[in-house]
Amino acid sequence: MIERLYNLVDKLLNTLSESGRSDLSEVERLTATAGEYRDTISNQATLFIARFQPLAEDLILAESVISVAYDLYRVARYAREIAILSDRIGGLKGNVNDDVLAAFETSKSMVREAVEALTRGERRYIESVNLKDSMVDNVYHHYLDMLRSNGSISVRDASSLLLARHVERIADHATYIAISATRLWRFR
Numbered sequence: 001m002i003e004r005l006y007n008l009v010d011k012l013l014n015t016l017s018e019s020g021r022s023d024l025s026e027v028e029r030l031t032a033t034a035g036e037y038r039d040t041i042s043n044q045a046t047l048f049i050a051r052f053q054p055l056a057e058d059l060i061l062a063e064s065v066i067s068v069a070y071d072l073y074r075v076a077r078y079a080r081e082i083a084i085l086s087d088r089i090g091g092l093k094g095n096v097n098d099d100v101l102a103a104f105e106t107s108k109s110m111v112r113e114a115v116e117a118l119t120r121g122e123r124r125y126i127e128s129v130n131l132k133d134s135m136v137d138n139v140y141h142h143y144l145d146m147l148r149s150n151g152s153i154s155v156r157d158a159s160s161l162l163l164a165r166h167v168e169r170i171a172d173h174a175t176y177i178a179i180s181a182t183r184l185w186r187f188r
Helices: 002-019 024-052 056-089 098-120 123-150 155-186
Strands: none
Touching (some): 002 024, 056 155, 098 123, 123 155
16 A cells, blocks of 8 residues: 555656646645545554554554655655645745755655665665755755845745755655655664
């Protein structure tokens, strides 16, 4: 079920980046479905814990599944916010700065790598996610610093700041998934 949720989130993220615009009703539908998947995963994992009272490795697995389901759902919610922003400004391309679009692509790759770390247990994915998180944070901080130093910013920079905030949160949730992978694979 986690794989189905990830595939849905990946589809949602790719929908946003292919044209810079997206069908808002489709994004809303995918986001709602992501919420339903998250609820189902959390309920099943909670029932597993209550019914079988797992210890050690199995308990960590159940907790990781709940955490990852939540993080993937949050990625979907931030993708929804990006779709709303894109709709309001007439698309991302040409209306936000290229460094933020590049950070968005980086955050998408972070989600993919974090899920790979979770499913394969390969340390290189975790290290890559952590390195990229700092890069995405720097883009967001650049726009915050711009706001502080200039006092006012252009519409394009304001749109870039909003996008950077959502992208930074996607990157953070990818990092949380990588942390779950670290905890999970420590015991395997």
